[in-house]
Amino acid sequence: MxxxxxxxxxxxxxxxxxxxxxxxxxxxxxxxxxxxxxxxxxxxxxxxxxxxxxxxxxxxxxxxxxxxxxxxxxxxxxxxxxxxxPIRLNRCFIDEHYCSKNGPPDCPVHQALAGIQQRLNADFSKVVFSDLLE
Amino acid sequence: MxxxxxxxxxxxxxxxxxxxxxxxxxxxxxxxxxxxxxxxxxxxxxxxxxxxxxxxxxxxxxxxxxxxxxxxxxxxxxxxxxxxxPIRLNRCFIDEHYCSKNGPPDCPVHQALAGIQQRLNADFSKVVFSDLLE
DNA sequence: CTTAAAATATACTCAAAGGGTAAACAATTA
DNA sequence: TAATTGTTTACCCTTTGAGTATATTTTAAG
Structure with missing residues (x-):
């Protein structure tokens, strides 16, 4: 992380x-x-x-x-x-076979992580280098 | 990550x-x-x-x-x-000496990361396990 | 009080990733 | 054609991660 x-x-x-x-x-x-x-x-x-x-x-x-x-x-x-x-918060976002249980569609954790990952990506893309020149 | x-x-x-x-x-x-x-x-x-x-x-x-x-x-x-x-997006959040340049207070990247890290923490803490019981 | 069932602690192995270094190679300009 | 500067490939060492093994402590039941 x-x-x-x-x-x-x-x-x-x-x-x-x-x-x-x-x-x-x-x-x-x-x-x-x-x-x-x-x-x-x-x-x-x-x-x-x-x-x-x-x-x-x-x-x-x-x-x-x-x-x-x-x-x-x-x-x-x-x-x-x-x-x-690309940012992948969990292995199962790279390859579903990493999920030894039911797999993404039925996995509530997967879905929650997907949402958080999406926001994280958005946050990182919002900051551009012209912002950082003080 | x-x-x-x-x-x-x-x-x-x-x-x-x-x-x-x-x-x-x-x-x-x-x-x-x-x-x-x-x-x-x-x-x-x-x-x-x-x-x-x-x-x-x-x-x-x-x-x-x-x-x-x-x-x-x-x-x-x-x-x-x-x-x-705890989640630390960069090493310099663990120990400032990892920053071989000016150090946190003057580092605009550090500040941007701090904000993103804070939101990430908030996102992770917003999801509780009762939400995940479908 | 002994025994068996269950969690805990410690330590170990193996593979992968991360950080860093070295040397040979390719492109460009003077 | 020679010197300069980025590119490629490969290597090494240390740390981390995943997984395994064994011995120990706690507790309830007989």
């Missing part, structure tokens, strides 16, 4: 990129240093953010990373899903 | 006990069989529910488990906290 370290780092990365002038390319080392993230670790999470369309990357001399959208269009949920995949 | 297996089992245990006539003592084996939970595993989670005051246990011949309160007074949150402890 916790976001993982990679996601937390990613929040910081996106928040940092949001503070920069639109379109400014910044290299990995700068991000790592200013945000206190191990370089090697950073290299592991950046491709996920790129694939998710949150940032774009540029190789070669003068390369680096840029935000791909406006900070007002990137939510906490976008980053979470980019790194961890 | 998922409740664990022990918590899911516990939901089932409490839900099952909620269906019984008030005060009826039922032994571990019956719970395990009807709810499809491994006996040994059940023995591991029951003490936590007892300590949390959700059920009471009785040893010896004719012993077993009983619900300690009315199902209307036991929430999903009660069970989650009994098994997993």
């Amino acid at each position: 916790q976001i993982n370290q990679a996601t937390d780092y990613s929040f910081r990365v996106v928040l940092y990129l949001s503070t920069l002038p639109r379109g400014e390319v910044v290299e990995a080392q700068t991000i790592a240093q200013t945000q206190c993230i191990p370089m090697r670790y950073l290299f592991k999470i950046m491709p996920s953010l790129t694939r998710a369309g949150i940032i774009t990357s540029q190789r070669g001399v003068g390369g680096g990373y840029v935000l791909a959208k406006d900070p007002a269009e990137i939510s906490l949920l976008d980053v979470i899903e980019a790194i961890e995949g | 998922q409740i664990n297996q022990a918590t899911d089992y516990s939901f089932r245990v409490v839900l099952y006990l909620s269906t019984l006539p008030r005060g009826e003592v039922v032994e571990a084996q019956t719970i395990a069989q009807t709810q499809c939970i491994p006996m040994r595993y059940l023995f591991k989670i029951m003490p936590s529910l007892t300590r949390a005051g959700i059920i009471t246990s009785q040893r010896g011949v004719g012993g077993g488990y009983v619900l300690a309160k009315d199902p209307a007074e036991i929430s999903l949150l009660d069970v989650i906290e009994a098994i997993e402890g």
Whole structure:
């Protein structure tokens, strides 16, 4: 019931990129240093953010990373899903066979969790990075 | 970002006990069989529910488990906290030193997560077991 | 007071996930 | 073509999670 370290780092990365002038390319080392993230670790999470369309990357001399959208269009949920995949409050939301009892349609717990999960998703998607620039 | 297996089992245990006539003592084996939970595993989670005051246990011949309160007074949150402890969406809610940057008071992400966590707790505590008896 | 039934405590194994590191590779620009 | 910078793949170690085994304590009944 916790976001993982990679996601937390990613929040910081996106928040940092949001503070920069639109379109400014910044290299990995700068991000790592200013945000206190191990370089090697950073290299592991950046491709996920790129694939998710949150940032774009540029190789070669003068390369680096840029935000791909406006900070007002990137939510906490976008980053979470980019790194961890969709939020599933219980295993049976991934695969019904995990429910060794009657199965979802008849399971009142399942239904209650589904509602809570839906609200949680909504809450995470309501917060966008432009809100976080104080 | 998922409740664990022990918590899911516990939901089932409490839900099952909620269906019984008030005060009826039922032994571990019956719970395990009807709810499809491994006996040994059940023995591991029951003490936590007892300590949390959700059920009471009785040893010896004719012993077993009983619900300690009315199902209307036991929430999903009660069970989650009994098994997993309080919900913390990020490590820095457990210990600030996990935040290798500025620390909570200045961290806008921290504040956003705190709000979401609070609502999540509220949602979990709103659902009580009497609601789940269809 | 002894015995059997039941929960409790402790400890162990095995597999999976999380956090972090390393090195070879591919692309771009000067 | 050489240097710079991101990408890919793979590995290691520690922690957590799921499940199992055994010995112990409590209690009621004979």
